[in-house]
Amino acid sequence: MDIRSLGFRTDVALLQKAGSVVEDRGTHLVVRTPDNPTYFWGNFILLGAPPVPGGEREVVGAFWTEFPTAAHVAIGIDGTEPPEDLTPWHDAGLTSEVCAVLTTERLVQPLAPAAEVEVRQLTTDDDWERWAMLGRAGYPNVSQGAFLAYATARNDQERRLVEQGLGARFGAFLGDELVSAAAVFCPEPGLARFQTVETAGAHRRQGIGASVVHAAGQHALTDLAARTLVIVADVDGEALGLYRRLGFTETGRQVALELAAPRWS
Known part of the structure; x- marks a missing residue:
């Protein structure tokens, strides 16, 4: 599965280089970090696209199948924009966090910090x-x-x-x-x-x-x-x-x- 989100793409690449296991199922990735099972975003499913309407609970069920002993659920959706309506995921028991992916080729020098660090x-x-x-x-x-x-x-x-x-x-x-x-x-x-x-x-x-x-x-x-x-x-x-x-x-x-x-x- 080719990851379009620059955020998820770099996350998954770094996890692999650090020893996590990534399984490509075609429509989604299963990312596992056996050495750290409580690390949410080291043990998650990354969907290639949103599920068909009504399929959110099925995806949550798929997570439990992949991680039957986990104390969490973590699911990402690939793409450069999240689905407009996240209500079905909330109805399936999940919370959502929308994040901005930001880039730059040069940095602006910040003001000196208030404390001498x-x-x-x-x-x-x-x-x-x-x-x-x-x-x-x-x-x-x-x-x-x-x-x-x-x-x-x-x-x-x-x-x-x-x-x-x-x-x-x-x-x-x-x-x-x-x-x-x-x-x-x-x-x-x-x-x-x-x-x-x-x-x-x-x-x-x-x-x-x-x-x-x-x-x-x-x-x-x-x-x-x-x-x-x-x-x-x-x-x-x-x-x-x-x-x-x-x-x-x-x-x-x-x-x-x-x-x-x-x-x-």
Whole structure:
């Protein structure tokens, strides 16, 4: 199946390079990350096109057939624009998130952050452990052990990409505290994709996240020979404005459909 969405295309390519398994069923892809079963978007179905009207529940059933022990549902629909009416998916029990796919060939220098932070690549085990815990506050109902299992497996995948020379994760440090991070990797020559941009709640809207994204992007353009940078953002989220100020423009949209276990909601 040829993936038209630049967002999903780069996601799937990076997952494969990091060790995930992608099964092409012709009309859809089944993406599996056996080492991290609670990673929603490492274990999902990507449809080549929307189902026939009324087929949404059948697709959800197909997900459970493919992932019978999963505690979540994750379904993507390929294309450059999501379906106009997502109500049938909501009726099937899923929530939807429409995301903008943005690209740029050059970055705008952001204003200096309000705090004096050090922006650099994550290199040590301690750096990566700090990154594993940066998003912990977003999942208050998940046990420490369950969250660390997910975050450590996610780190292992990213570090495999780093070891292949495909990119890096950058962090902003305030003293010894990691307060923001962004990764960028090249799934194919000339094309770089950002992964999981996160800033601690107390340090948002201070220019720190913009500095990290800019540093990662410049690394891709300068050191990885990337010509095009790709980033994906929720159309209703505050990050979209940040990326536009850095020079990104929207080139399409995609939809993510989920059913999360209550503790991961």
